[in-house]
Amino acid sequence: DTAVSQTPKYLVTQMGNDKSIKCEQNLGHDTMYWYKQDSKKFLKIMFSYNNKELIINETVPNRFSPKSPDKAHLNLHINSLELGDSAVYFCASSRSVYQPQHFGDGTRLSIL
Amino acid sequence: SQQGEEDPQALSIQEGENATMNCSYKTSINNLQWYRQNSGRGLVHLILIRSNEREKHSGRLRVTLDTSKKSSSLLITASRAADTASYFCATDAGGNKLVFGAGTILRVKS
Numbered sequence: 001d002t003a004v005s006q007t008p009k010y011l012v013t014q015m016g017n018d019k020s021i022k023c024e025q026n027l028g029h030d031t032m033y034w035y036k037q038d039s040k041k042f043l044k045i046m047f048s049y050n051n052k053e054l055i056i057n058e059t060v061p062n063r064f065s066p067k068s069p070d071k072a073h074l075n076l077h078i079n080s081l082e083l084g085d086s087a088v089y090f091c092a093s094s095r096s097v098y099q100p101q102h103f104g105d106g107t108r109l110s111i112l
Numbered sequence: 113s114q115q116g117e118e119d120p121q122a123l124s125i126q127e128g129e130n131a132t133m134n135c136s137y138k139t140s141i142n143n144l145q146w147y148r149q150n151s152g153r154g155l156v157h158l159i160l161i162r163s164n165e166r167e168k169h170s171g172r173l174r175v176t177l178d179t180s181k182k183s184s185s186l187l188i189t190a191s192r193a194a195d196t197a198s199y200f201c202a203t204d205a206g207g208n209k210l211v212f213g214a215g216t217i218l219r220v221k222s
Binding site for chain 2: 050055056097
């Protein structure tokens, strides 16, 4: 009965590969987010969707492409992975923008 | 640039002591939120305080907000080892998003 679940938890891959991270929430929230947390714990928003519509795209390289098939799911696909993409990626959801957010436990992406 | 900045960056206290963390921000806000992140886990929402509120309590947590100084503080009373975590403030800086600070790492020694 996890509220926000993301898979996989760990992702180790080589530079140049393409990978996807999946996120699902069972809270009935309208808004979902992807964040990137770097090694210094700084959390930066990447994308936000409200009712399947993209509302935030924070100057993220176009190698990153989010997809929201329905309002309970928000997936992140990353093409041509680079060393600098190594980080922890968090999915989150909230009832609406500016409301308390519920986070998944993160996907730790390591690029070899 | 970051909207919220926490102070101190790291704090180490003994179990039973109180822990105070501060957050400063730059622009006007509608609300300010505090989150906790345990090692290897996602952020957990602790408390939301609106711009027209000065103080809010939740269990052992007390949050204050001073909009004239653009600052907030989080006080954890009678700390426990389980309170060891990183604590983040987040503000609604406009643009349909929350902006998180860099966090305070709290270590409670038993």
